[in-house]
Amino acid sequence: MPLIEAEPYPFELMPQCAALLIIDMQRDFLEPGGFGESLGNDVGLLRRTIAPIQAVLAAARDAGLTIIHTREGHRPDLADLPAAKKARGKPALAIGDRGAMGRLLVRGEPGHDIIPELRPLPGEPIVDKPGKGAFYATDLEAILRNRSIRQLIVCGVTTEVCVNTSVREANDRGYDCLVLADCVGSYFPEFHQAGLAMIKAQGGIFGWVGRSQAVIAALTERSTR
Numbered sequence: 001m002p003l004i005e006a007e008p009y010p011f012e013l014m015p016q017c018a019a020l021l022i023i024d025m026q027r028d029f030l031e032p033g034g035f036g037e038s039l040g041n042d043v044g045l046l047r048r049t050i051a052p053i054q055a056v057l058a059a060a061r062d063a064g065l066t067i068i069h070t071r072e073g074h075r076p077d078l079a080d081l082p083a084a085k086k087a088r089g090k091p092a093l094a095i096g097d098r099g100a101m102g103r104l105l106v107r108g109e110p111g112h113d114i115i116p117e118l119r120p121l122p123g124e125p126i127v128d129k130p131g132k133g134a135f136y137a138t139d140l141e142a143i144l145r146n147r148s149i150r151q152l153i154v155c156g157v158t159t160e161v162c163v164n165t166s167v168r169e170a171n172d173r174g175y176d177c178l179v180l181a182d183c184v185g186s187y188f189p190e191f192h193q194a195g196l197a198m199i200k201a202q203g204g205i206f207g208w209v210g211r212s213q214a215v216i217a218a219l220t221e222r223s224t225r
Ligand code: TIU
Pocket: 023, 024, 029, 039, 072, 132, 157, 158, 159, 161, 162, 163, 187
């Protein structure tokens, strides 16, 4: 059983019941002209996560792990968009408005796509989520149950918003989450740090925090054995 260096204590990876969960690595959050920028954020801050996620993704694919991608977004008719979410922050461009990459945070638009560097392969489930949490109003739990998944290795953006919300949802449902610090990112460095601290505090109240290299080493050792 690979033991992965993590805080608050090593994570016992069980590869046969673990999934790599990559949260919302979409053009809308990582490229200029999308939803993230419409909220007043510097989207360049998230790009340091791309190379380490690519490396973990490659190792997870080689090791045969289940890989699940999520995307935050809404139906083109916006019927699943709460009025409060659309109004929040009074942005000049709101969800559903037309931006440089199509309608902001709307399914089927170019900005809603996962960035090309992390394009899903056929057979890797993509979970479309209308909220910040990956479990709310999605079939993620059914997918995990059908594959007997009990552990989640978590990557994606942003640390304190969709990553934290999803990890909290997963924790309440009985999943063990290992969040990779170099594979999650925020528009606010201080929120990134606090978001990770909150997960691992109190003996790992929501889960574990580790780094990509430790996971890659464990998976590589396993796939070459
Ligand atoms: N995916 C995700 O985190 N959605 C957000 O809206 N994040 C922000 O930090 N705004």
